[in-house]
Amino acid sequence: MLIPKKIKHRKQHTPTLRRITKRGDKLRFGKFGLKVMQSSWISSRQLEAARRAMTRFVQREGKIWIRVFPDRPITKKGAEVPMGKGKGDVDHFVAVAHAGRIIFEIDGIAETVAKEALRLASSKLSAKTKVVYREKH
Numbered sequence: 001m002l003i004p005k006k007i008k009h010r011k012q013h014t015p016t017l018r019r020i021t022k023r024g025d026k027l028r029f030g031k032f033g034l035k036v037m038q039s040s041w042i043s044s045r046q047l048e049a050a051r052r053a054m055t056r057f058v059q060r061e062g063k064i065w066i067r068v069f070p071d072r073p074i075t076k077k078g079a080e081v082p083m084g085k086g087k088g089d090v091d092h093f094v095a096v097a098h099a100g101r102i103i104f105e106i107d108g109i110a111e112t113v114a115k116e117a118l119r120l121a122s123s124k125l126s127a128k129t130k131v132v133y134r135e136k137h
Contacts, residue, residue: 001044001045001048002044002047002048002066002069002070002093003044003070003093004069004070004071004093007071007073010073010090011073011075011087011090012072012073015072015096017039017040017041017096017098018039019039019098019099020039020098020099020100021097021098021099021100021101024067024068024101024102025100025101025102026102027102027105027132027133027134028067028105029063029065029105029107030063030064030065030105030106030107030108030134031106031107031111031114031133031134032105032106032107032111032114032115032118032131032132032133032134033067033102033103033104033105033106033118033131033132033133034102034103034104034105034118034121034122034129034130034131034132035100035101035102035103035129035130035131035132036097036098036099036100036101036102036103036125036127036128036129037099037100037127037128037129037130038099038127038128039096039097039098039099039127040097040126040127041072041074041094041095041096041097041126042068042070042094042095042097042103042125042126042127043070043092043093043094043095043126044070044092044093044094044095045092046124046125046126047066047068047070047095047103049124050104050120050121050122050124050125051064051066051104051121053117053120053121053123053124054104054106054117054118054120054121057113057116057117057120058106058109058113058114058117061108061109062106062107062108062109062114063106063107063108064104064105064106065104065105065106066103066104067101067102067103067104067105068095068097068101068103069095070093070094070095071093071095072093072094072095072096073090073092073093074090074091074092074093074094075087075088075089075090075091076088076089076091077089097127102132103125103129104118104121106118111133115131118131119131
């Protein structure tokens with residue numbers, strides 16, 4: 001799973017999700033990509049499950065890029081803990097993906113295989129996504 005090696009502050013404020021991304025909305029590395037259509041948190045477990053699904057489907061051919069990193073700690077209090085007594089402990093890490101952000105890119109394989117691999121990856125994520133591809137010049 002992807003988690004940061006070191007963080008400056010153990011706990012952070014909850015991020016807002018109501019906006020469109022300002023960067024990371026165009027394909028930079030591969031021919032095909034998976035774009036998030038609604039803002040959401042993507043956990044490190046979801047990213048790893050999606051990466052595994054793609055890698056297994058393409059049988060380790062081609063190249064896959066992960067364009068987001070889960071660096072935001074999310075805290076959670078234990079079950080049956082009364083109100084108050086401070087913020088909970090860090091439970092997991094998420095990547096904040098605003099609408100329009102590309103999270104995966106893939107290259108070096110056939111178009112049909114790439115689209116199916118990205119479709120499999122999108123089923124592992126909690127956000128609505130679509131497959132995008134580079135226009136032929």
